Amino acid sequence: MTNTLGRPDFAAIAAWVQPGESVLDLRCGDGTLLKLLQQERGARGWGVEIDPDNVAAAIANGINVIQGNLEGGLAGFEDRAFDHVVLSRTLQTVRHTEGILREMLRVGREVVVSFPNFAYWKNRMAVMNGRMPVSEDLPYQWFNTPNVRFFTIDDFEALCTQMGVTIRERHVLDEEGRLIEEEQNFLGSLGVYRITR
Amino acid sequence: MTSGTGVGVVEPQRARFDAPLRLRSGQTLPGFELAYETYGTLNAARSNAILVCHALSGHQHVAGVHADAPNNLGWWDNIVGPGRPLDTDRFFVVGVNNLGGCHGSTGPASLNPATDAPWGRDFPIVTVEDWIEAQARLADRLGVSQWAATIGGSLGGMQAMQWTIEHPGRVRHALVIAAAPKLSAENIAFNEVARQAILSDPDYAAGKRPERGLRLARMLGHITYLSDDQMADKFGRRLRHGEYKYGFGVEFEVESYLRHQGDKFAGWFDADTYLRMTKALDYYDPAAACGGDLAAALAKAEAKFLVVSFTTDWRFSPERSREIVNALVKNHQNVAYAEIESQHGHDSFLMENAHYHRVVANYLANVKT
Numbered sequence: 138m139t140n141t142l143g144r145p146d147f148a149a150i151a152a153w154v155q156p157g158e159s160v161l162d163l164r165c166g167d168g169t170l171l172k173l174l175q176q177e178r179g180a181r182g183w184g185v186e187i188d189p190d191n192v193a194a195a196i197a198n199g200i201n202v203i204q205g206n207l208e209g210g211l212a213g214f215e216d217r218a219f220d221h222v223v224l225s226r227t228l229q230t231v232r233h234t235e236g237i238l239r240e241m242l243r244v245g246r247e248v249v250v251s252f253p254n255f256a257y258w259k260n261r262m263a264v265m266n267g268r269m270p271v272s273e274d275l276p277y278q279w280f281n282t283p284n285v286r287f288f289t290i291d292d293f294e295a296l297c298t299q300m301g302v303t304i305r306e307r308h309v310l311d312e313e314g315r316l317i318e319e320e321q322n323f324l325g326s327l328g329v330y331r332i333t334r
Numbered sequence: 335m336t337s338g339t340g341v342g343v344v345e346p347q348r349a350r351f352d353a354p355l356r357l358r359s360g361q362t363l364p365g366f367e368l369a370y371e372t373y374g375t376l377n378a379a380r381s382n383a384i385l386v387c388h389a390l391s392g393h394q395h396v397a398g399v400h401a402d403a404p405n406n407l408g409w410w411d412n413i414v415g416p417g418r419p420l421d422t423d424r425f426f427v428v429g430v431n432n433l434g435g436c437h438g439s440t441g442p443a444s445l446n447p448a449t450d451a452p453w454g455r456d457f458p459i460v461t462v463e464d465w466i467e468a469q470a471r472l473a474d475r476l477g478v479s480q481w482a483a484t485i486g487g488s489l490g491g492m493q494a495m496q497w498t499i500e501h502p503g504r505v506r507h508a509l510v511i512a513a514a515p516k517l518s519a520e521n522i523a524f525n526e527v528a529r530q531a532i533l534s535d536p537d538y539a540a541g542k543r544p545e546r547g548l549r550l551a552r553m554l555g556h557i558t559y560l561s562d563d564q565m566a567d568k569f570g571r572r573l574r575h576g577e578y579k580y581g582f583g584v585e586f587e588v589e590s591y592l593r594h595q596g597d598k599f600a601g602w603f604d605a606d607t608y609l610r611m612t613k614a615l616d617y618y619d620p621a622a623a624c625g626g627d628l629a630a631a632l633a634k635a636e637a638k639f640l641v642v643s644f645t646t647d648w649r650f651s652p653e654r655s656r657e658i659v660n661a662l663v664k665n666h667q668n669v670a671y672a673e674i675e676s677q678h679g680h681d682s683f684l685m686e687n688a689h690y691h692r693v694v695a696n697y698l699a700n701v702k703t
Contacts, residue, residue, distance in 0.1 A: 159666060183663055189675065189689055196640070196670050197696035203659055203671045213660040 145314025146225055146251040147173060149329045153249060153306070154178045158220035161245065163207055163237075164227040166191050168200030183219075185211075207231055214244040223249045226274070226327075229284040235300060242302065242334050251329040254309070256289035256322050273312040274326045290322045297332060306331040340415040341373045341422055344398035344408075348438065351471050355433075358617075361458040364447055368472050369438025370394045370430040373414055374422030376476070382703035383426045383478040385469060386410065387486030387493035390555070390611045391603060393437035396429030397422075412686045419695035424703055425482065433468045434460040434610040442606030454541075455606050462492055462618045466500045469493075473504070482701050484637075485509035487683030488650065489611070492618050495658065498635035499620055507701050508635075509694065511642040512683040514654035515628050515661070516619040521649065525612040528554050532605045544605050549596035551608060556595045561646035561679035629661040638668040640697040642690065644682035645675050670697060 147170055154160060156179035162171050165184025174180040183201040186192050195202035205213070208231070222245030224237070229252050231237045241248045253274035254260070260270035269279040277284065288296075290309060297304055309317045309325030317325045347370050355363045371394050376383060386396050388409070397414035399406055408429070414420040420427050431439040434457060442457040473481065484494040484505050491513025497505045517525070528551035532538055535547030560568075569588040584590045624630035639662055643655035652673045662669040672693045676682035682690070 181666060183669075189672075192670075192672050193689065193692050193696055196672070196693055197699065199700045201663075201668050201670055203663070203669070204673045205656075205671075213656055213663070215664050218664065 144170070144225070145310050146308075146327060146329045148314075149308040149310075150174075150223060150225065150249050150251070151178055153247070153331050154180050154221055157181070159183075159218075160221045160223060161185070161214070161219040162223045162225070163211075163241070164224070164230075165195060165200065165202060167194035168198040168202060170223065170225060171195075171200050172198055180221075207237055208233065210236060211240040211244050216243055217246055219245045221245055221247050221249055225249070225251050226253065228252045229286050229288070232285055234286055234296070238296075238300065238302070242332070246333070247305070248332045249330065250293075250332065251327060252288070252293065253284075254290045254322065254325050254328050255287045256291065257312075257326045258323050259312075259326070261323075272326065290325060290328045293328060293330070297330075301334075303333050304330060305333055340407075340411055340418075341398035343401050343404075344371050344373060344395075346395075346400060346438070347371060349472055349475050351468075351475075353471075355464070355467060355471075357458055357464045358461040359459050363433070363440065363458065366433060366440035366468065367438075367444075368394075368430055368433075368440075368468060369435075370428060370472060371396060371398075371408075372429075372476075373397050373427040374425050376426040376478070377703060379703075380477050380479065382424060382482050383428060383473075383476070384420060384483045384485060385473070385481050385494075385497070386414070386420070386427060386429045387465075387469075387484060387490035388429070388432065389486065389488040389490045390615070391599070391608075392490065393435060394429040394431040394439075395437070396427070410684065412684075413691060413694065419691050419698060420485070421695075421698070425698070428472070428476065428478075430469055430472055432460070432465045432611075434458075434607055434614075436604035436607040442604055442610070453606075455609075457606060457610070459613050460610055461614050462489075462496050463500060465493055465614070466496050469497075470501060470504070479504065481505045482703060483507040483509060483698065485511070486513075487511040488513060488680065489615055489618075491683075492615075495632075495639075496618075496620060498637040498639075499631060502634050502636045505637045507640070507697075508637045509640045509642070509697065510655070510658060512644055512647055512650050512655075512680060513641075513658070514650040515621060515657050517616055518654075522616050524554060524558055524649075525616055529609055529612055532609060538605060545600040548600040548603060548605050548608065549593075552599035552603075553592040553596040556592055558649045559680045561648065561677060563646055564677045564679055567677065628657060629664040632658075632661050632667065633665050635662075635667065639670070640694070641669060641671045642683070642693060643671075643673050644678070644680070644690075645673060646677050647680045647682060649680040 160182045162184040171182035222241040263270035308329040309321040310327045352365045397408035397411045431437040446453045484497045486494040491510040531550035532547035535544035538544035572587040620631040621628040643652035659671045
């Protein structure tokens with residue numbers, strides 16, 4: 138599969154969703170991913186979004202969007218309510234990392250998480266040169282970033298081990314969305330993980 | 335600002351239904367009339383009709399003006415009209431006064447055919463479910479076998495939702511705004527104080543119009559429709575005369591406002607209607623038939639839902655709307671939910687708010703006609 142609407146992680150996520158399965162997309166934005174999963178994978182989708190403009194846009198897109206934030210967890214959702222719970226490029230913006238991962242694993246049979254890899258070589262270069270990295274996957278300046286947790290592919294996997302979470306599949310992509318097979322923590326800009334309890 | 339020119343002059347309409355209507359209470363209405371209005375044009379497929387359900391003190395005059403009252407704009411005119419969220423260029427919008435009302439539909443002021451005298455306080459207690467049945471007969475009369483959407487705020491939102499349970503095949507979308515799946519003890523408590531204000535008015539006991547009771551009921555109601563923030567903004571502790579008078583006259587601006595609202599309401603609203611509308615609210619609890627399981631009650635709904643709440647609404651807070659949303663999501667039903675930033679408390683659903691109206695318009699844009 139090629140890049141999908143400029144979001145290379147979407148292609149990996151779409152491949153993991155089977156027709157008829159249910160998906161909860163956290164911070165779903167205007168619902169682009171859910172629309173793709175519904176149209177191309179025949180999935181049934183719901184999304185959570187906090188930004189009012191995104192909520193209005195998602196409604197215009199015909200998405201089952203539910204306005205709410207993630208810091209309070211996923212209290213309204215039942216255990217194992219969804220086949221997949223997706224958190225795309227957002228884990229680094231959530232303060233309670235373990236909390237949200239546990240909540241996602243509670244309401245979903247499988248969890249998909251994608252996040253920018255802080256240890257990507259260009260990011261390392263930037264820091265070596267004395268500046269915080271700004272890249273395709275870390276597009277903010279240090280003073281206006283919504284990101285509050287900076288971690289690497291190796292950090293994430295260590296956390297999964299510590300939490301007893303099983304990693305089913307991992308796609309590591311560079312800035313152009315190409316699959317990286319070797320030296321992933323160095324050459325990869327974005328990690329896309331499929332995890333279960 | 336409200337866009338466009340609105341629906342203009344509209345014609346009051348009435349429909350008579352002769353078949354008896356068996357009510358939830360066990361009583362039977364021998365027949366009834368409904369006062370209603372319509373805006374826009376029913377299409378050839380009769381598939382573009384939207385039912386607007388009214389709240390406690392609402393009625394059928396939703397939009398536009400009557401030829402003989404050019405200043406009496408409908409209560410939800412800001413959302414209904416050409417180019418407005420309930421776009422009358424696309425939709426055929428129906429407003430109806432509920433049974434037991436005091437705006438032309440059969441209610442306490444109507445003649446009881448058994449006695450040829452007004453029903454008054456003998457008019458049966460009616461419920462949300464009874465209203466749906468009456469509205470369904472109106473839909474039949476209009477040739478509408480399925481609503482494109484039902485919509486309402488507060489008690490109106492409860493009706494919009496109940497349609498999807500009573501007649502799953504007859505509604506494609508339900509827009510449930512500033513509502514709750516049932517009243518809390520606190521909600522019922524407020525209603526009971528309002529009723530007692532009326533019932534304990536000596537004029538009511540004497541068979542006269544209990545204006546004092548109605549005034550108190552409305553003053554109490556109004557407090558629950560506003561938010562603390564809004565009252566602080568609008569009135570604060572401002573005084574009418576700039577200084578304390580050390581008496582019981584109107585001193586604070588908020589007192590003046592409440593008295594004005596109470597007087598206005600007591601001048602025209604029917605006390606027996608008010609009593610019945612509050613009881614309909616209290617009794618509403620669709621989950622009760624399913625052992626308290628709201629998801630089970632909603633499972634039969636075939637409609638898609640838009641649920642909307644307002645941040646400062648403490649009468650039916652956003653958490654109450656989330657109960658509806660959570661039940662629908664549990665069933666894997668289609669629902670969108672927006673929590674609108676607004677300082678107007680429960681009354682927000684009636685207010686002009688660009689984001690709120692955009693949410694409703696965006697949702698309805700996807701409703702096929």
